[in-house]
Amino acid sequence: MIYLTRRERFCAAHRMFREDWTDEQNQKVFGKCSNPNWHGHNYELWVTVKGEPSSELGFVININVIKQIIQERIINKIDHKNINIDVDFMQGKIATTENLAVAIWNELRPFIEKEGAWLHCVKIAETENNTIEYYG
Amino acid sequence: MIYLTRRERFCAAHRMFREDWTDEQNQKVFGKCSNPNWHGHNYELWVTVKGEPSSELGFVININVIKQIIQERIINKIDHKNINIDVDFMQGKIATTENLAVAIWNELRPFIEKEGAWLHCVKIAETENNTIEYYG
Amino acid sequence: MIYLTRRERFCAAHRMFREDWTDEQNQKVFGKCSNPNWHGHNYELWVTVKGEPSSELGFVININVIKQIIQERIINKIDHKNINIDVDFMQGKIATTENLAVAIWNELRPFIEKEGAWLHCVKIAETENNTIEYYG
Amino acid sequence: MIYLTRRERFCAAHRMFREDWTDEQNQKVFGKCSNPNWHGHNYELWVTVKGEPSSELGFVININVIKQIIQERIINKIDHKNINIDVDFMQGKIATTENLAVAIWNELRPFIEKEGAWLHCVKIAETENNTIEYYG
Amino acid sequence: MIYLTRRERFCAAHRMFREDWTDEQNQKVFGKCSNPNWHGHNYELWVTVKGEPSSELGFVININVIKQIIQERIINKIDHKNINIDVDFMQGKIATTENLAVAIWNELRPFIEKEGAWLHCVKIAETENNTIEYYG
Amino acid sequence: MIYLTRRERFCAAHRMFREDWTDEQNQKVFGKCSNPNWHGHNYELWVTVKGEPSSELGFVININVIKQIIQERIINKIDHKNINIDVDFMQGKIATTENLAVAIWNELRPFIEKEGAWLHCVKIAETENNTIEYYG
Numbered sequence: 001m002i003y004l005t006r007r008e009r010f011c012a013a014h015r016m017f018r019e020d021w022t023d024e025q026n027q028k029v030f031g032k033c034s035n036p037n038w039h040g041h042n043y044e045l046w047v048t049v050k051g052e053p054s055s056e057l058g059f060v061i062n063i064n065v066i067k068q069i070i071q072e073r074i075i076n077k078i079d080h081k082n083i084n085i086d087v088d089f090m091q092g093k094i095a096t097t098e099n100l101a102v103a104i105w106n107e108l109r110p111f112i113e114k115e116g117a118w119l120h121c122v123k124i125a126e127t128e129n130n131t132i133e134y135y136g
Numbered sequence: 137m138i139y140l141t142r143r144e145r146f147c148a149a150h151r152m153f154r155e156d157w158t159d160e161q162n163q164k165v166f167g168k169c170s171n172p173n174w175h176g177h178n179y180e181l182w183v184t185v186k187g188e189p190s191s192e193l194g195f196v197i198n199i200n201v202i203k204q205i206i207q208e209r210i211i212n213k214i215d216h217k218n219i220n221i222d223v224d225f226m227q228g229k230i231a232t233t234e235n236l237a238v239a240i241w242n243e244l245r246p247f248i249e250k251e252g253a254w255l256h257c258v259k260i261a262e263t264e265n266n267t268i269e270y271y272g
Numbered sequence: 273m274i275y276l277t278r279r280e281r282f283c284a285a286h287r288m289f290r291e292d293w294t295d296e297q298n299q300k301v302f303g304k305c306s307n308p309n310w311h312g313h314n315y316e317l318w319v320t321v322k323g324e325p326s327s328e329l330g331f332v333i334n335i336n337v338i339k340q341i342i343q344e345r346i347i348n349k350i351d352h353k354n355i356n357i358d359v360d361f362m363q364g365k366i367a368t369t370e371n372l373a374v375a376i377w378n379e380l381r382p383f384i385e386k387e388g389a390w391l392h393c394v395k396i397a398e399t400e401n402n403t404i405e406y407y408g
Numbered sequence: 409m410i411y412l413t414r415r416e417r418f419c420a421a422h423r424m425f426r427e428d429w430t431d432e433q434n435q436k437v438f439g440k441c442s443n444p445n446w447h448g449h450n451y452e453l454w455v456t457v458k459g460e461p462s463s464e465l466g467f468v469i470n471i472n473v474i475k476q477i478i479q480e481r482i483i484n485k486i487d488h489k490n491i492n493i494d495v496d497f498m499q500g501k502i503a504t505t506e507n508l509a510v511a512i513w514n515e516l517r518p519f520i521e522k523e524g525a526w527l528h529c530v531k532i533a534e535t536e537n538n539t540i541e542y543y544g
Numbered sequence: 545m546i547y548l549t550r551r552e553r554f555c556a557a558h559r560m561f562r563e564d565w566t567d568e569q570n571q572k573v574f575g576k577c578s579n580p581n582w583h584g585h586n587y588e589l590w591v592t593v594k595g596e597p598s599s600e601l602g603f604v605i606n607i608n609v610i611k612q613i614i615q616e617r618i619i620n621k622i623d624h625k626n627i628n629i630d631v632d633f634m635q636g637k638i639a640t641t642e643n644l645a646v647a648i649w650n651e652l653r654p655f656i657e658k659e660g661a662w663l664h665c666v667k668i669a670e671t672e673n674n675t676i677e678y679y680g
Numbered sequence: 681m682i683y684l685t686r687r688e689r690f691c692a693a694h695r696m697f698r699e700d701w702t703d704e705q706n707q708k709v710f711g712k713c714s715n716p717n718w719h720g721h722n723y724e725l726w727v728t729v730k731g732e733p734s735s736e737l738g739f740v741i742n743i744n745v746i747k748q749i750i751q752e753r754i755i756n757k758i759d760h761k762n763i764n765i766d767v768d769f770m771q772g773k774i775a776t777t778e779n780l781a782v783a784i785w786n787e788l789r790p791f792i793e794k795e796g797a798w799l800h801c802v803k804i805a806e807t808e809n810n811t812i813e814y815y816g
Binding site: 035037041082086 | 149171215218
Binding site for chain 2: 696698709711773774775776778779781782808809810811812813814815
């Protein structure tokens with residue numbers, strides 16, 4: 001079994017808050033991350049797939065295929081967008097990196113399995129100090 | 137003459153657009169950076185000051201002094217904020233990194249000169265690929 | 273299950289040696305790392321905790337809580353210190369990164385479990401080339 | 409059990425292609441990576457070994473020993489070389505990073521086990537965006 | 545005056561040698577960099593342009609314009625290529641990073657001046673330890 | 681004129697203090713950096729030399745020559761050492777990065793000029809946030 005990881009990046013605005021709370025309540029729990037006028041990040045996204053390299057090509061999966069899947073399913077929808085407002089797969093969810101990792105996993109998984117590989121991990125760094133990993 | 141550089145970071149939302157243009161005009165010139173619902177970045181800020189190290193302490197300027205100036209004058213005002221809406225020193229300006237570098241220079245300069253050093257450069261990286269420098 | 277990783281940094285002096293050996297014996301086994309006048313590093317520390325994100329907040333653990341635990345229990349005790357002399361949880365141990373990772377694990381674990389999450393990994397980079405991981 | 413990772417780097421040329429295919433066929437499958445005049449990379453290699461730190465020294469394995477094994481068995485053979493032509497352990501294989509990771513695993517394993525530790529992972533980054541891991 | 549820097553990357557093979565020398569002579573002067581079967585690098589390229597930001601847009605130059613110039617004039621010609629054989633602007637030159645920086649300067653300058661900005665610096669990192677800068 | 685930069689690294693202990701002051705006075709001015717039991721850093725050192733590339737070789741200076749000069753004159757004396765105690769060229773000086781940059785400049789300059797190039801800049805990063813540059 002071989003693990004292949006592709007890094008992609010996206011820049012997005014977000015806000016962590018519950019709609020059913022006041023700004024004061026949100027500020028108390030989510031702190032500066034709940035600023036009502038939004039803030040944003042340069043997110044880094046690592047998608048790890050696993051499989052056996054084919055004896056014909058020596059690949060787990062053609063890197064151009066995995067790039068294209070991530071581009072179409074994730075980057076085109078979230079890059080230079082507002083995660084809370086613009087991103088279909090985050091509707092109705094609190095815009096934490098935890099929820100984002102799970103949502104990206106669910107978006108990518110069927111398309112990667114269709115290519116004969118398994119999705120192993122979705123990892124997202126929000127800043128150079130804060131990272132989330134989800135393994136399904 | 138010695139040059140001392142302090143790196144700080146801030147996360148902010150912004151949008152590049154002219155208020156006197158339609159969304160279509162803004163989209164044509166500023167592209168995805170003009171998304172009406174904002175996007176954001178992890179900005180890196182490098183502030184370079186210059187001076188002669190004192191023979192008594194061997195410092196151009198005490199690093200804790202420069203940290204505090206940048207924290208109070210810039211980071212507290214812009215970190216986890218919306219550059220277009222929340223930041224006093226960016227009011228009425230297009231939120232390009234060029235304009236941001238000039239504005240930060242103007243904010244910092246008097247406080248650094250008060251400490252007996254000269255401001256040499258304000259450098260801002262918006263992404264790992266795009267960087268702006270301003271030398272006054 | 274979601275994994276959240278927080279990076280922190282500390283700068284410290286240390287020396288690798290056994291007190292019951294001569295400088296020559298220590299030099300032979302630990303090489304330049306046993307310099308009697310000490311040397312030092314910018315250590316990077318990654319603490320990974322795991323848990324299920326709460327449906328109420330979408331968090332494994334509030335990032336400010338994990339930051340504060342690491343700050344109080346580790347960074348305040350080791351940053352700008354001598355690991356062999358100044359750090360209570362390293363007393364009587366050879367100051368290898370292996371022993372440091374185990375000691376930090378033992379310091380952090382009860383405080384993280386008190387918050388309802390599990391400690392998953394303590395990772396320490398001594399230089400950009402040498403890294404240690406401990407999973408308990 | 410403790411995990412120790414050593415990073416090394418090497419610069420090498422390679423080409424991804426099947427000898428039994430035409431340049432056109434190779435171009436169709438491997439794209440720009442099949443350029444007949446070669447291209448190259450600054451590869452980063454992380455070798456992770458695991459074991460119990462000895463109570464006498466506090467080491468999983470002396471870092472100088474693992475450095476020397478990687479240097480002699482891998483770096484001396486592949487750094488500033490052509491992976492397809494010059495590297496004995498890649499003869500007859502398609503020069504994908506997947507195949508390279510497996511081959512490096514097989515080269516290193518007996519020498520690390522001779523030192524009383526276990527090889528845990530061989531990880532290779534071909535670019536800052538593409539990484540392969542192999543765990544045996 | 546504002547300085548804007550765009551980073552791009554390319555992967556290429558090369559060999560440092562003089563055609564009028566024997567392999568032994570080349571080996572003596574250029575060392576492992578003269579391997580007759582080539583080696584390669586992940587080059588990083590920083591192109592810095594300078595100018596006054598327009599009051600209308602707040603830009604020195606539209607980042608998409610500078611990206612496109614570097615892509616068409618440099619990256620399309622050198623990425624996943626052999627610098628000695630495949631790159632028109634390096635024909636007849638020793639493939640040192642010094643010569644590469646000067647050649648890239650000469651390729652880019654007219655196209656950047658056509659956009660109303662000045663080329664300030666071409667910087668190339670061959671490895672994380674070796675970097676070349678050229679200011680014209 | 682071409683600028684060539686070589687990066688090297690060293691790990692060292694130090695303490696910022698004046699011998700003619702009490703620990704309390706030192707603590708007040710130098711803060712945690714004056715810890716009497718030392719602390720330490722992974723320093724990064726960038727040495728920039730400038731010159732015209734020779735038409736015969738296309739080099740400003742052979743990279744192996746500059747590597748060897750830095751290794752012999754600086755790294756061998758300071759790596760895994762105590763800057764205050766062990767390093768001859770820092771005797772009698774406060775161990776600030778400012779003073780270190782000037783001292784390294786003075787050590788390197790004659791040996792680089794002997795090779796027909798000019799020393800342009802000595803840059804030292806003490807942490808990822810604090811950097812010093814000296815241009816003579």
